[in-house]
Amino acid sequence: MEATHQPLLRLRDLSTDIALRRGTVHALDQVNLQVDQGETLGIVGESGSGKTMTVLSIMGLLPHGGSVVGGEILFDGRDLRGLEAQELRRVRGVEMGMVFQDPLTSLNPTMRIGAQVAEPLRVHQGIGKAEARDRAVEILRRVGMPRPDKIVDDYPHQLSGGMRQRVVIAMALIRSPRLLIADEPTTALDVTTQRQILELIDDLREEFKMAVILVTHDLGVIAGRADRVAVMYAGRVVETGTTAELFRSPRHRYTEALMRALPESAAADADGQGRLYSIPGLPPDLSRPLTGCRFAPRCRFATDECRTTDVALTPDGAGSGHEFACLHPVTEPVAITASSAAPRAASGAAEPLLTVRDLVKEYDAGGAGVRKVSGRVSAVAGVSFDVAPGETLGIVGESGCGKSTVGRLVAGLEPSTSGQIIVDGTDVATLGRAARHRMHRQVQLMFQDSYAAMNPRMRIDSILTEPLEIQRVGDAAARRARVSELLDQVGLPRRALERYPHEFSGGQLQRIGLARSLALRPRLIVADEPVSALDVSVQAQVLNLMRDLQRGLGLSYVFISHDLSVVDYMxxxxxxxxxxxLVEAGPAHQVVRAPRHPYTQALLDAVPSPHPGHASNAGTAIRGELPSAVNPPTGCRFRTRCPLAQDICATEPPLEGGTHQVACHFPLRQEPPES
Incomplete structure (x- = not known):
């Protein structure tokens, strides 16, 4: 008789509730999962699907009012629900480690890095301060931290986002756990840093022989890193299987919808304009009783039977471990290809709406308060481009490349050091304060974090009316009419005006942010990472809305992002x-499909692909941190990280090449795609 296989972690009928003042949210309902030693399990789904609540239940870190109300959490055969608090604390600190989504809020801003990394050793092992510091330096070195002996004396605010994430990983690994839980570890990181972090987790999994639970809404991350996948919706697992099988042949209609919402899946419509599939409606309210398939209200294939029958996970019959809970499963493969949105021609106007010439922005380094100025930060160094009426210019690059600074300069939020920003024939830099103030009617900014950009004490009607009042546009009646029109344009109900920002989801907040940027009827909107923190289904809704408004209102966009698949679509x-x-510039389909600069190719190679085994999920990514902008490399600034660099690259390369420009002495020779 064969021995019964025992996974490292098994969840049996796990149910979790969150008690609120106005009721109880049934966050998890009979979740069944397992993770073997050395395996990576990916958990994917929209915001609110239960991904994070599952791992917080495992760790015993539920928010106030949260409790596990049913089921088992078996870790190496022991039910964690039955452990005393002290014993659970030891398991959590020694045998399991967790990497949280936001490393900055996970770190104590008043403690040095070394003390925080070494804290588990001192608490659970009682070792001395000096030995703990040495161990902290060693684990920081193993996670690829540059100059770890110096970093241990720094504070969190002195590190970049990628470096902070490495610190959090080091904290989770310093006790060599058997299970590592990573909850959205790369959200809002640029693609090169994201790839470094994911490869680091892969390498450490092999080194420590540990299991990994990878929670994310990014299907590309799951495809390239997980052995098995669990798709969650409304507190339940609706499909699970090996990564290769699930991506090759998804069966649940929700999984299919997530894949169709990817920018890579955009299909060209009748007029040649590609549109992303958008999942209609919203996830259900988990504080109310639910019957039948929870996805049925949003599913285009749902029948009356779906709305009344509670469907359990069912094997697909092939013996592969692929299970799904759907009465009308997918029967055909879901095609995920390069974005098929056709290249869109600009308006062809003789004069561009926006002209940027030789734009420079420098800051004093370390000059706050009485501190001595230690140099000049070269944030933007001679950038030039045009944007035609009705056109979208995408600006991409790693964090720290200067793209957001360019956006703030164009939007008039900061003065430039030198150069020209010409809007509709007028150089903004030469205008007085009052004239620049009026110019804001022409150019508006859409922020990455709409919630942080809104006053939490103001209702939405006041937030949308404020630009009109500041610019003295119309009387009270005209402003009310304009606000109602804005809500219609972005697809929000009138009752939204009476609510506050914290009462909206992330996608709804981005719609409100877009509405505010449209209030003054601008001709140009600078969109700074507008969808980077949104899950794939909400991202599709916002991107489709932006393109619809562009066509309807003749808007121009400067669209800033680190996600090349999104920029390619927009x-x-x-x-x-x-x-x-600016190292490369040209038509979107040429830059993405036939890049000429080695840095552009490195960015494309770093983008996770929603295809298991795809080339972009393997190979070597760009290495190292960005050089200091206080003392940037001479000549080509990329040469210190470029595999093609030679001595000549130490001189300044020109930006040349006609419609497809490249600043490189050794451009990649690739055939341009057919137009």
Missing amino acids: ADRIGVMYLGK
Whole structure:
């Protein structure tokens, strides 16, 4: 008789409730999962699907009012629900480690890095301060931290986002856990840093022989890193199986909808304009009784039987471990290809709406308060581009490349050091304060974090009316009419006006942010990472809305993002920035499919692909951190990280090449795609 296989972690009928003042949210309902030693399990789904609540239940870190109300959490055969608090604390600190989504809020801003990394050793092992510091330096070195002996004396605010994430990983690994839980570990990181972190987790999994639970809404991350996948919706697992099988042949209609919402899946419509599939409606309210398939209200294939029958996970019959809970499963493969949105022609106007010439922005380094100025930060160094009426220019690059600074300069939020920003024939830099104030009617900014950009004490009607009042547009009646029109344009109900920002989801907040940027009827909107923190289904809704409004209102966009698949879908032309410089610019389909600069190719190679085994999920990514903008490399600023660099690269390369420009002495020779 064969021995019964025992996974490292098994969840049996796990149910979790969150008690609120106005009721109880049934966050998890009979979740069944397992993770073997050395295996990576990916958990994917929309915001609110129960992904994070599952791992918080495992760790015993539920928010106030949360409790596990049913089922078992078996870790190496022991039910964690039955452990005393002290014993659970030891398991959590020694045998399991967790990497949280936001490393900055996970770190104590008043403690040095070394003390925080070494804290588990001192608490659970009682070792001395000096030995703990040495161990902290060693684990930081193993997670690829540059100069770990110096970093241990720094504070969290002194590190970049990628470096902070490495610190959090080091904290989770310093006790060599058997299970590592990573909850959205790369959200809002640029693609190169994201790839470094994911490869680091892969390498450490092999080194420590540990299991990994990877929670994310990014299907590309799951495809390239997980052995098995669990798809969650409304507190339940609706499909699970091996990564290869699930991506090759998804069976649940929700899994299919997530895949169709990817920018890579955009299909060209009748007029040649590709649109992303958008899942209609919203996830259900988990504080109310639910019957039948929870996805049925949003599913285009749902029948009356789906709305009344509670469907359990069922094997697909092939013996592969692929299970799904759907009465009308997918029967055909879901095609995920390169974005098929056709290149969109600009308006062809003789004069561009926006002209940027030789734009420079420098800051004093370390000059706050009485501190001595230690140099100049070269944030933007001689950037030039045009944006035509009705056109979208995408700007991409790593964090710290200067793309957001360019956006803030164009939107008039900061003065430039030198150069020209010409809007509709007028150089904004030469205008007085009052004239620049009026210019805001022409150019508006859409922020990455709409909630942080809104006053939490103001209702939405006041937030949308404020720009009109500041610019003295119309009387009270005209403003009310304009606000109602804005809500209609972004697809929000009138009752939204009476609510506050914290009462909305992330996608709804981005719609409100877009509405506010449209209030003054601008001709140009600078969109700074507008969908980077949204899950794939909400992202599709916001991107489709932005394109619909562009066609209807004749808007121009400067669309800033680190996600090349999103920029490829949105933009007519793309500019690639590196350390303050524009290194490549051209038509979007050419830049993405036939890049000429090695840095652009490195960015494309780092993008996770929603295809298991795809080339972009393997190979070597760009290495190292960005050089200091206080003392950038001479000549080509990318040369210190470029595999093609030679001595000549130490001189300044020109930006040349006609419609497809490249600043490189050794451009990649690739055939341009057919138009």
